[in-house]
Amino acid sequence: MKKLLFTIALVSIGFTAFAQQSSSIETKAIKLIELTSGQQFDIMTEPLVKMVPEENREAFKKDLAQSTEELYKKMATVYTESFTEEELDKILAFYDTPVGKKMVAVTPELTKKGMEIGQAWGMELQPLIAKYTK
Numbered sequence: 001m002k003k004l005l006f007t008i009a010l011v012s013i014g015f016t017a018f019a020q021q022s023s024s025i026e027t028k029a030i031k032l033i034e035l036t037s038g039q040q041f042d043i044m045t046e047p048l049v050k051m052v053p054e055e056n057r058e059a060f061k062k063d064l065a066q067s068t069e070e071l072y073k074k075m076a077t078v079y080t081e082s083f084t085e086e087e088l089d090k091i092l093a094f095y096d097t098p099v100g101k102k103m104v105a106v107t108p109e110l111t112k113k114g115m116e117i118g119q120a121w122g123m124e125l126q127p128l129i130a131k132y133t134k
Contacts, residue, residue, distance in 0.1 A: 028088040029076035035095050037075075039108040041068060 045064060052060045083091070094100045 025080050025085040025088065026073070026076045028085060028092060029079035029083070030072045032079060032088060032091055032095070033072050033075050035092075035104050036107070039104075040111050041071075043108055043112065 045068075049057060049061060049064070079088070095104060
């Protein structure tokens with residue numbers, strides 16, 4: 001009986017340690033996602049917020065925030081499959097440097113301008129597409 005209790009205790013400790021490690025790496029992945037994509041998600045969801053009548057916007061924003069949190073958790077799985085915890089630590093350390101902070105600050109504007117350039121390029125491609133689809 002003592003052996004069984006000891007085994008159960010060891011297994012429980014192992015699962016707890018794994019869960020803590022998993023949650024630690026997940027937390028770091030979510031932090032990275034927030035740093036690198038959070039402002040872009042805000043930009044992308046802004047038109048959605050404007051579609052909701054003014055009297056419902058605050059409630060919508062709360063639900064949207066909860067939905068975004070779930071999205072980040074799902075995305076964190078992809079990050080934790082691609083990066084070790086040590087690698088995430090190093091990436092996060094970069095984003096804590098002056099140039100990393102600047103990268104976070106200018107990324108939304110870069111994204112916006114990049115989208116505008118991409119849309120213009122797509123329009124420029126119309127004649128080329130027409131040439132090969134006739």
